[in-house]
Amino acid sequence: MDFILEPWPWYVAGPLITLSMFFLFYFGKKFGVSSNLETMCAIGGAGRFNEFFDFDWKKNGWNLMFIAGTIIGGFIAFQWLTPDESVAINLKTMQDLSEVGFSNAGAQYLPDEIFSIDTVMSLKGFLILLGGGILVGFGSRYAGGCTSGHAITGLSNLELPSLISVIGFFIGGLIMTWILIPIIF
Amino acid sequence: MKHFRFLVIGVFFGIVLSKAEIISWYRIYEMFKFQSFHMYGVIGSAVILGIILFRFFNNGKIKDYLGNKINIEPKKKGFYRNILGGTIFGLGWGLIGACPGPMFILLGRGVFTILVAILGGLIGVLLYHAIKNKLPH
Numbered sequence: 001m002d003f004i005l006e007p008w009p010w011y012v013a014g015p016l017i018t019l020s021m022f023f024l025f026y027f028g029k030k031f032g033v034s035s036n037l038e039t040m041c042a043i044g045g046a047g048r049f050n051e052f053f054d055f056d057w058k059k060n061g062w063n064l065m066f067i068a069g070t071i072i073g074g075f076i077a078f079q080w081l082t083p084d085e086s087v088a089i090n091l092k093t094m095q096d097l098s099e100v101g102f103s104n105a106g107a108q109y110l111p112d113e114i115f116s117i118d119t120v121m122s123l124k125g126f127l128i129l130l131g132g133g134i135l136v137g138f139g140s141r142y143a144g145g146c147t148s149g150h151a152i153t154g155l156s157n158l159e160l161p162s163l164i165s166v167i168g169f170f171i172g173g174l175i176m177t178w179i180l181i182p183i184i185f
Numbered sequence: 186m187k188h189f190r191f192l193v194i195g196v197f198f199g200i201v202l203s204k205a206e207i208i209s210w211y212r213i214y215e216m217f218k219f220q221s222f223h224m225y226g227v228i229g230s231a232v233i234l235g236i237i238l239f240r241f242f243n244n245g246k247i248k249d250y251l252g253n254k255i256n257i258e259p260k261k262k263g264f265y266r267n268i269l270g271g272t273i274f275g276l277g278w279g280l281i282g283a284c285p286g287p288m289f290i291l292l293g294r295g296v297f298t299i300l301v302a303i304l305g306g307l308i309g310v311l312l313y314h315a316i317k318n319k320l321p322h
Contacts (some may be wrong), residue, residue, distance in 0.1 A: 004204075010226025013205030017227070018234040020198040025242065027190055028249050030258065033286040037310045044307070052314045065188040067289050069195015074293025076196065077203030087211045090220040097214070110210050110296060114281065120298040128280065129298060133305020134312065135277025136284060141313045142320065143270025144261050147284045150271070151228055154260050156235025161260040161267045168271015169278060170217075176279030177217035184280075 005083055021152060029062055032149035034140035036060070036067050085109045101185045113185065128184065135172075143168065199290045208290050210282030217279055265321040277309075 021031040038053065039060040047054030089106040097105035102113050112119060119125035140146040143165045145154060151169065154162020186192075205227060206212050216224035241247040242255040249255050278284050281302050283291060288306065291299045 007206055008201070008204040010205065010223050011230055013201055013207065014227045014230025015234055016201045017198070017231040018238060020194055020201065021231075021235060022238055023194045024191075025255050025257070026247075026249055027194075028251070028253075028255075029191070033284070033289075037285060037306050038314075041307055041310055041314075046311060046314075050311070050314050062188045062191045065191040066195040066198070069192040069197075070199035070202075070286060070290045071195075071293035072192070073196040073199020073201075074203050074208070074290035075295075076293075077200045078294040081200065081204060087206050087209045089211045089215050090218075093211070093215045093218055093220045096218060096220075097211075106211050109206075109294075110282075110291075114210060115296055115298050117298060120301055126301060129301040130305040130308075132277045132281030132283075133288075133302035133307075134309035135273050135280065135305075136288075136302070137277075137306035137309025138313045139270050139272070139274025139277060139309070140285060141270070141310050142317070143267050143274055146274060146286075147228075147278075148286055150260070152231050152235060153257070155232045156239050157257050157259075158236065159260045161262055164264060164267035165260075165271035165274075168268045168273075169275040171268075172272040172275020172277070173213075173217045173279035174275075175272075176276045177214060180276070181214075181280070 004081060007088070017152060018156075021148075021156075024066070030149075031153045032063075032145060033067070034137070034146040034149065036063050037137050038141065039064060082109075100182050139168075139172070198286070199293060202287060202290055203294065208283060208287035208294075213278065213282035261322075263322045269321070 024031045039057045042053040042055055042057040085108055087106045087109060094105045102111050105111065114128060120129060143150065145165065150162040150165040155166065202208050207227060212224055215221045239257060242257060245254050247255065283299065283302060285306060288299055288303050
């Protein structure tokens with residue numbers, strides 16, 4: 001059972017992601033997470049301001065259940081399946097992060113420099129998480145999908161729009177990581 | 186409970202992404218720094234198996250639970266929507282190290298500060314649909 005408690009290698013995780021996608025299609029649905037954000041806006045009453053959100057959100061109830069499941073899955077993994085919270089990142093990555101101002105990179109699952117309560121209570125820290133979320137939400141719906149819909153489903157279906165989107169994901173990610181993060185932090 | 190099976194698939198998916206550290210900000214940073222094969226291996230192996238799986242969907246060898254052919258809805262065509270939307274998404278993914286799925290999995294881990302990012306995600310969606318008519322697609 002020890003292997004379950006260790007971090008899972010890529011050749012276990014990748015196939016299990018495909019298996020998750022298989023079950024969603026097998027049960028007549030699709031694999032796409034970011035559309036849930038639209039459903040949540042519709043539930044919140046956004047249909048009063050924009051007719052796009054004026055749809056019957058109950059038809060996406062299955063996807064909200066999927067999301068509820070992922071929350072439970074995160075809880076189970078954290079509570080019972082992850083005795084060691086550290087992330088064994090590359091030594092070079094640790095050094096690079098140290099130069100940017102991230103201390104003890106990889107010692108915890110997430111950096112305090114972004115996710116700690118103290119950070120988020122500061123205006124800068126709050127704006128980083130809020131702004132990052134806005135970019136993710138805006139970009140995913142503009143592109144018509146996120147990592148699940150484009151990078152996994154779309155590429156599996158050999159779709160050109162998804163290839164272009166994934167190239168975009170990398171253009172944005174590389175600009176952020178190499179140019180903007182050293183400026184922001 | 187209606188849709189219970191999707192809850193179960195979600196639990197499974199949440200555990201997989203947690204255990205493979207795909208929802209760790211450090212792994213995303215490391216990926217964009219090209220300093221680890223881990224994320225490329227995860228996405229690459231998922232896609233290669235996905236290509237094989239979709240062959241079986243498309244040729245009808247694998248049908249859905251009711252015995253119907255599985256159809257994969259094609260993505261919307263267009264260059265600007267994909268390259269610009271993708272780039273905006275990537276900026277956010279690179280900054281907070283979480284795409285929409287991992288945001289909710291992190292919430293389950295008790296990372297309550299991620300609620301700010303989820304709120305941002307909802308604002309971003311509202312914003313897109315408010316100004317989409319002015320954007321190139």
